[in-house]
Amino acid sequence: MTISGKFITLEGVDGAGKSTHLGFVADWLRQQGREVVVTREPGGTPLGETLRELLLHREMDADTELLLMFAARQEHLAGLIRPALARGAWVVSDRFTDASYAYQCGGRGIAAERIAALEAWVQRGFAPDLTLLFDVPPEVAEARRSAARSADRFEREADRFFSRVRNAYLDRAHAEPARIRVLDARHGIAELQVEIGQLLQDVL
Numbered sequence: 001m002t003i004s005g006k007f008i009t010l011e012g013v014d015g016a017g018k019s020t021h022l023g024f025v026a027d028w029l030r031q032q033g034r035e036v037v038v039t040r041e042p043g044g045t046p047l048g049e050t051l052r053e054l055l056l057h058r059e060m061d062a063d064t065e066l067l068l069m070f071a072a073r074q075e076h077l078a079g080l081i082r083p084a085l086a087r088g089a090w091v092v093s094d095r096f097t098d099a100s101y102a103y104q105c106g107g108r109g110i111a112a113e114r115i116a117a118l119e120a121w122v123q124r125g126f127a128p129d130l131t132l133l134f135d136v137p138p139e140v141a142e143a144r145r146s147a148a149r150s151a152d153r154f155e156r157e158a159d160r161f162f163s164r165v166r167n168a169y170l171d172r173a174h175a176e177p178a179r180i181r182v183l184d185a186r187h188g189i190a191e192l193q194v195e196i197g198q199l200l201q202d203v204l
Contacts, residue, residue, distance in 0.1 A: 004085065005088050007129050009098065009128040010094055010131075011102070012169065013162050013166050015136065016135065017134055018185070021189075028196070029090050040093060041072065041096055041099065042095075044079075045075050045079040055069065056153060056154065066108075070119075073123075096128060098133075098180070100119075102165045105168055107162075128179065129179070130202075135183065138166060141162060183195060
């Protein structure tokens with residue numbers, strides 16, 4: 001399948017504030033004349049959203065969690081992401097496979113090799129063109145999560161879980177600095193959006 005659009009993902013621990021900037025990224029691209037599809041993981045398709053409800057609210061084994069994440073991702077790629085890119089749209093997703101390495105590998109302790117095997121099977125070499133990683137110290141993220149009205153089962157994890165998740169994200173960014181751009185999410189919204197705009201300009 002020929003891909004002519006671009007795929008941009010936003011990542012970060014729960015509480016990093018990435019969801020705040022999702023709409024800004026989409027609006028910025030639309031102002032440049034691009035068709036934009038906004039989506040999220042897990043989710044993005046009817047089946048994916050059903051799996052999201054299970055993943056966020058039902059207790060399960062860590063391996064089951066990982067397999068369901070990739071089942072939702074396969075459906076997401078086949079039903080939404082690849083078709084949108086093929087017609088020239090830009091897809092902006094709240095999380096993608098970096099989150100599996102951060103949460104299921106870093107957080108849960110599943111071997112990275114097992115995640116890589118699923119990634120190779122499902123994605124067949126496909127990866128985002130740009131990933132914006134919103135990074136904050138654990139105490140800042142925890143304060144923001146505490147202010148949320150309700151919490152899913154990931155958000156209820158202990159601080160040490162999120163420290164592992166954050167470290168896994170930063171390891172990914174260190175390994176792929178050209179794709180994964182780290183943003184200090186302690187900065188104000190306006191300041192961050194200037195930086196985001198500059199990064200988006202680079203991939204136009």
